[in-house]
Amino acid sequence: METEAPFKEIIEEIKELGGDPINYCYQCGKCDTVCPWNKVTNFSMRKLIRESTFGLTEIELEETWRCTTCGKCVQKCPRDVRQIDDVVALRRLATGYGVSNALLKPVRSAATSLLAEGNPFVQERAKRADWTKGLDVKTFTENMEILYFSCCYVSYDARLMEIAKATVEILNKAGVEFGILGTEENCCGESIRKTGNEELFKRLAKDNIKTFIENGVKRILVSSPHCYHTFKNEFPEFSAHFEVVHITEYVTELIRDGRLEISKEYNKKITYHDPCYLGRHNGIFDEPREILTNIPGLELIEMTESREESLCCGMGGGRVWIDTKMEERFSNIRMKDAVELGAEVLVTACPYCIIALEDSRLGLGYEDTIQVKDITEILREVI
């Protein structure tokens, strides 16, 4: 087994690649106590940081690729070690060295497709707007209120397309002048960046920024918290500043402004799963709850691990492309939590979470016990 150490250059490289705070770690182990991996197997971020400090990390092992960048350890670390930056630096190092293993095969395939077609599915760019067939969706023009940027997942995946369709129904009902850029759009690149492929991320980001500027985009509406995070927090690295709103924020705004009215009841007991990139990473906890509690008949019950303590679904950090053993899926725990609580519907606001939770629902045999829905799918039924 290859060990990259103890070369001083490795440590310097990690620092240069954004992992400088590794040196602040005093090995308290708080990160390991909150990491969701330790609910299903053994994984130590503390150890990974320690080994990195000495340049002793075996970067080809799965451990380098486990972190889902959920952010739970980052918020608990007493020394501001910024574990996500560190692990992404390690992955950049591994990518730079051309590290390859079976686990990363789908990541390579996604990267090739992102480069060629702007989506990770080996799907044609020309089909990116096919989900709009039969719907009232226009191409974005400068005088419109907002650009709806439908992420790759909701544009191409049959299940997730329902999120885009529901969003369109909501926008049209509220009389919003919106448009899409369809085939001109590229993946936001959030996941590929977290796998360590910085070059490809930069290319996707620059192409999207160019497209937005050329089309006079100022305000962007997104379904995915991953697109939200990238456009809002990472585009400023390229001096690109757009106003970015997640659908939960936008619907809250539409309801408050009296543009969208909830006119029907939803007589079900539901629980809400906070997506990491909406909640912990971007502080959007209240808006989804405000929407849900405004729906007559709906009973919102909270899981123990909610808001800042929400349990990751397991799909972040590029893990959406990496196979996770059935018994190691965090989303299984989440589904069991929701079922034990007596919820009839598990609602969330992220396409990645929907993939994981739907898989767990079927894998655990809960087809007739509970439904998994995006918040837009509930709204569609009550407006």
Ligand code: SF4
């Ligand atoms: S919580 Fe922070 S200081 Fe403690 S072991 Fe983890 S990285 Fe190090």
Ligand code: SF4
């Ligand atoms: S970011 Fe989340 S998955 Fe990654 S090490 Fe920290 S707690 Fe674990």
